[in-house]
Amino acid sequence: MPLHHRRSRLLGVLVTAFLLISGLGSCSTEEDFTNNSFRNFDVLWETLDRNYCYFDLKLPKDSSWADMRLKWRSQLRAQMSSDSLFLVLTGLLSELKDGHVNLITPFDQGRYWRWKSDYPAGSNSSLIEDYLGQDYRIAGALSYTWLKHHDHGQDSIGYIRVSSFAQGLSEGNINAALSRLSGCRALIIDIRDNGGGQVTNSDLLASHFIDAERVVGYMSHKRGPGHDDFAPRVELRLRPVDRGVRWLRPVVLLVDRGVYSAANDFTLRMSGLPLVTIMGQPTGGGGGLPMSSELPNGWSVRYSASRTYDAKGGDIEQGIKPDLTLSFEREAAIRGYDTMIEGAVSYLKERFEHLRRTRRWSKFPR
Known part of the structure; x- marks a missing residue:
């Protein structure tokens, strides 16, 4: 087989292998992360559970952050639109009543405004x-x-x-x-x-x-x-x-x-x-x-x-x-x-x- 044919065949094998590996990786990411509403919810809840600093001030005395997990996780579905998932995650974060707690996405930002809007204006x-x-x-x-x-x-x-x-x-x-x-x-x-x-x-x-x-x-x-x-x-x-x-x-x-x-x-x-x-x-x-x-x-x-x-x-x-x-x-x-x-x-x-x-x-x- 001519040298240039062998080179073309080897290049084809490498390209095919690369596409297969890339395809497997993208499928795994899509299934395990991007479209998995439960996975994203759990990571969000766990991130705040470990790192947030005002649970004692923000949550009612008769409830806990674990209670909030049960309340909002029950609203998840296996197949959810980005907008629907955004509303659930923002609902969870709003339980903290903290203007510094935000969810940032390409299409919207989850925020809690009632720390201010529940009170009369102090200026014009x-x-x-x-x-x-x-x-x-x-x-x-x-x-x-x-x-x-x-x-x-x-x-x-x-x-x-x-x-x-x-x-x-x-x-x-x-x-x-x-x-x-x-x-x-x-x-x-x-x-x-x-x-x-x-x-x-x-x-x-x-x-x-x-x-x-x-x-x-x-x-x-x-x-x-x-x-x-x-x-x-x-x-x-x-x-x-x-x-x-x-x-x-x-x-x-x-x-x-x-x-x-x-x-x-x-x-x-x-x-x-x-x-x-x-x-x-x-x-x-x-x-x-x-x-x-x-x-x-x-x-x-x-x-x-x-x-x-x-x-x-x-x-x-x-x-x-x-x-x-x-x-x-x-x-x-x-x-x-x-x-x-x-x-x-x-x-x-x-x-x-x-x-x-x-x-x-x-x-x-x-």
């Missing part, structure tokens, strides 16, 4: 824009101005709106905003309805409001398969910015139920600072540091895998209470009046008077 975006006015400035994630209906005299109040910590935020942004508000005696930082973003951004912003390092909380990571297997708590320290503007004057931090995740972390870091008063409604929480895993069919699950505590050891997953409660009144909003912002202004004016009476006003120069 159009009304916030009215308070910012037409000439407000933008520095990365910060929108800022002098409050338009107050003069620029000794009782001037600066206003910074931070709608998200997912946007870019740098030292330059923060220094620029605080420098241009340096003529103000006090500051309102409004993070209402801020759903979070990058914890590095929240830490960076908070570092401009202290002059000495302090412990602001603790974190503990899941380290074993048992529901109570956690590593020892480690300190969360807030350090003042090395270079740049440090704002050491009165601050009101406005919060509501929509404050979550990295915004909740910012609230934690600002909580207890001598010149900071947190006002509004309890935050939405989200103190767990999210982790991700992949299911056999390629879908991803995100879940809370660590716990965060405040400086006194209290868990912040369910939210942080404000120092002073304020309500957002819809009737007033219709008239163009934000009761939370106005409440913060009234509080700061009272604080100004107190500082004058106690002769401590000079401590907060313009």
Whole structure:
């Protein structure tokens, strides 16, 4: 047989063998993983059983994660569409009532919104824009101005709106905003309805409001398969910015139920600072540091895998209470009046008077 024929025959055998092996592999994957609803459900349940960190806070006292497995696995069928399987898996995850627990697929994301939607709104975006006015400035994630209906005299109040910590935020942004508000005696930082973003951004912003390092909380990571297997708590320290503007004057931090995740972390870091008063409604929480895993069919699950505590050891997953409660009144909003912002202004004016009476006003120069 000519050499080129032998080569062609050998190549054909190799190609045939490769196709057979590939075919066997793809059939195995399809049967064992992609189309096996029971397999995907079990991997999802087991992943959270070993790694999720808030079972004690999230599930009713008279039920368990094993009960949830029985409840939702009974709804599986051998042949299910992707949409049907998605609904069952999302139903299982929703039992945890955790905004950090998500199922990510190419066609949808399973999420739990009721941590926020079950509560009245604490702000109105159009009304916030009215308070910012037409000439407000933008520095990365910060929108800022002098409050338009107050003069620029000794009782001037600066206003910074931070709608998200997912946007870019740098030292330059923060220094620029605080420098241009340096003529103000006090500051309102409004993070209402801020759903979070990058914890590095929240830490960076908070570092401009202290002059000495302090412990602001603790974190503990899941380290074993048992529901109570956690590593020892480690300190969360807030350090003042090395270079740049440090704002050491009165601050009101406005919060509501929509404050979550990295915004909740910012609230934690600002909580207890001598010149900071947190006002509004309890935050939405989200103190767990999210982790991700992949299911056999390629879908991803995100879940809370660590716990965060405040400086006194209290868990912040369910939210942080404000120092002073304020309500957002819809009737007033219709008239163009934000009761939370106005409440913060009234509080700061009272604080100004107190500082004058106690002769401590000079401590907060313009």
